[in-house]
Amino acid sequence: MINPNVEIFETTLEKVVEDIKNWYDYKKYHYVTINGVDEGGKLRIDWIFADYNEKNKMYVFRVTDVSFDTLIPSIANIIPSAWMAEWELRDMFDVEVENTQKGIFIKDPNIVAPLRKDK
Amino acid sequence: MGNKIVVPFGSQHIALPEPVSFLFDTKNEIITNVKVDVGYVHRGIEKAAITKFEFTNVSYLLTRICGFCSITHAGGYHHGIEKLLDVEAPKRAEYIRLIITELDRIHSHLLANAHVAEVAGYENLFMQGVKDREIVMDLLENITGNRIQYDIYTIGGVRRDISKETAEYIKKQLLKLKDKVLKVYDFYDTDYTFGLKTKGISYISLDDAKKYNVVGPIARASGLATDARAEFDYLPYDEVGFEIQTRTEGDVWARNIVRQMEVIHSIDLILRAIDNLPEGDIKVKYKGRPKGETFVRVEAPRGECFYYLKGNGTKVLERVRVRVPTYSNIPILKELFVGEKYSDAQPIVLSFDPCMSCTAR
Amino acid sequence: MGFFSKFRKKSPWILHYNTGGCNGCDIEILATLAPKYDIERFGALNRGNPKQADILLVTGPVTKNCRDVLRRLYLEMPEPKVVVAMGACGHGGGVFRHLYNVENGVDNIIPVDVWIPGCAPNPRALIDGIVEAIKIWEKKSKDKEYMKNHSKEMIKNLGVNDD
Ligand code: SF4
Numbered sequence: 253m254i255n256p257n258v259e260i261f262e263t264t265l266e267k268v269v270e271d272i273k274n275w276y277d278y279k280k281y282h283y284v285t286i287n288g289v290d291e292g293g294k295l296r297i298d299w300i301f302a303d304y305n306e307k308n309k310m311y312v313f314r315v316t317d318v319s320f321d322t323l324i325p326s327i328a329n330i331i332p333s334a335w336m337a338e339w340e341l342r343d344m345f346d347v348e349v350e351n352t353q354k355g356i357f358i359k360d361p362n363i364v365a366p367l368r369k370d371k
Numbered sequence: 372m373g374n375k376i377v378v379p380f381g382s383q384h385i386a387l388p389e390p391v392s393f394l395f396d397t398k399n400e401i402i403t404n405v406k407v408d409v410g411y412v413h414r415g416i417e418k419a420a421i422t423k424f425e426f427t428n429v430s431y432l433l434t435r436i437c438g439f440c441s442i443t444h445a446g447g448y449h450h451g452i453e454k455l456l457d458v459e460a461p462k463r464a465e466y467i468r469l470i471i472t473e474l475d476r477i478h479s480h481l482l483a484n485a486h487v488a489e490v491a492g493y494e495n496l497f498m499q500g501v502k503d504r505e506i507v508m509d510l511l512e513n514i515t516g517n518r519i520q521y522d523i524y525t526i527g528g529v530r531r532d533i534s535k536e537t538a539e540y541i542k543k544q545l546l547k548l549k550d551k552v553l554k555v556y557d558f559y560d561t562d563y564t565f566g567l568k569t570k571g572i573s574y575i576s577l578d579d580a581k582k583y584n585v586v587g588p589i590a591r592a593s594g595l596a597t598d599a600r601a602e603f604d605y606l607p608y609d610e611v612g613f614e615i616q617t618r619t620e621g622d623v624w625a626r627n628i629v630r631q632m633e634v635i636h637s638i639d640l641i642l643r644a645i646d647n648l649p650e651g652d653i654k655v656k657y658k659g660r661p662k663g664e665t666f667v668r669v670e671a672p673r674g675e676c677f678y679y680l681k682g683n684g685t686k687v688l689e690r691v692r693v694r695v696p697t698y699s700n701i702p703i704l705k706e707l708f709v710g711e712k713y714s715d716a717q718p719i720v721l722s723f724d725p726c727m728s729c730t731a732r
Numbered sequence: 733m734g735f736f737s738k739f740r741k742k743s744p745w746i747l748h749y750n751t752g753g754c755n756g757c758d759i760e761i762l763a764t765l766a767p768k769y770d771i772e773r774f775g776a777l778n779r780g781n782p783k784q785a786d787i788l789l790v791t792g793p794v795t796k797n798c799r800d801v802l803r804r805l806y807l808e809m810p811e812p813k814v815v816v817a818m819g820a821c822g823h824g825g826g827v828f829r830h831l832y833n834v835e836n837g838v839d840n841i842i843p844v845d846v847w848i849p850g851c852a853p854n855p856r857a858l859i860d861g862i863v864e865a866i867k868i869w870e871k872k873s874k875d876k877e878y879m880k881n882h883s884k885e886m887i888k889n890l891g892v893n894d895d
Binding site: 381382390413419431434438497518667 | 747749752756759765774778781782795801820830832852
């Protein structure tokens, strides 16, 4: 069961930056975070937004079936505070994200992708 | 003119209760560039929450993400898991949760303000703030049995009830606290030298606050009225008459004032909640295993805290994602330093009230 | 006991470092410095400088990123020194035991003299621990049971290279 007020936009990895760019208005919406979920060998990524004015309303841009060796586009040009979540995504799942560096949280080279189920 | 000098701040520093390290490039005392390292306290809690703990116990791990906002993490988790299990806590339990959450906010805000005062050079004010805070700690110990990690939430209710005598005691103590807080508020508001050290420092405009998605008292000090207590339904805040507190100055001073205003408002909220405490059970039974996914937003002392939970019908959850307030305030904090004096760096950091164990988890 | 040790025992200075616990214990340390519990009665002050400190107060389970900082702080303190591990997660990791980025307790990194139990410990327990630490400090300084200089092997064991 998912909260009824969450609106989910299914999209693809190529289109997601374009979609967010067209939709996002920093005066109205509030970027929350980027979230990755390992769905058995494939990654699902959610870009999560909230609304300043409407109660309980949230918006999710969802891309499913991302394999772990594709390059994930960055939205830091549109939302300047998104870089932290992107760096974390890279550390936690060992995926390549545009314009990021390794090691914001995990500095030990022996620990690789803790949130992946196969590692 | 002047050479470039690199000044480290942290990870171990007298003004910092937690390890975080800033490397400031300075030129004639003006900061020109800054590097931050926020990962010192990364423990891997999100991983442990989906491998080591069952959903009934994982809240004990999640509350230990942070000592200040332990009740927020308990709240974020329980409001989510209750949706997944389809149980609803009784009214009385919700009110008790609200009371504890607000008491927690009071003690966190008082300490944060005291800290800013200390690094601005007011050690006595720090002592005064922490002394007032002891009243709240005393109340928390009285209600829940512990001073820091309360663990009062359980799935479907709360662990302990508030008796009639305790309710009276809380009211008496809070009225006492309100007088003291108002006195300190007056000082923050009117003192000239305190203003010199804090007014106009690290200004955030309303536009910047929106662009960078700033949350919490820092956003509200810039006039951005965002508060998860008003934007998300999780505790009966409407019924006790919650209002968002904002200022428009957007500097270190305004952040202190907003926090102080929130303390006073929280005291009012608790007093109203205690007067209208409904009768009834404090706990209901639940059945089944969590299945599905849910998004939760709750208001921590430092701003909005976001929880994402996904269950798959087994005892262990499939994904727990925590996005804490400091996490979304770090990007603007990094931008703010450039152009400020090095001597102001400490008040700036502490006016953000950064919580590193939350950020790194 | 040397001339200065007499005075140092009256005023042990504390160095506090959080190695990755929740900050619950650190809040309690601040509360203990403040008027209600007032650890200054025992002369103890919280100073952020390892070179002047007598007691190292460590909270948290020691994350991998903090490990080297903790070792360096320990080595930079002058002898005799006492290490106090505060809180359940300092004792073998507590709730964080065996997480992937955690070293399971303070005594895996540096030798510990006093343990303060609780999560979070009450300020009264903390005061008790500090008083105990002062006693141990006195004994250490009487017996001179410490190395004047760290030998090469010890430094190697602790895994720190001077910079
Ligand atoms: S012992 Fe408990 S309160 Fe103290 S730092 Fe560890 S988890 Fe936090």
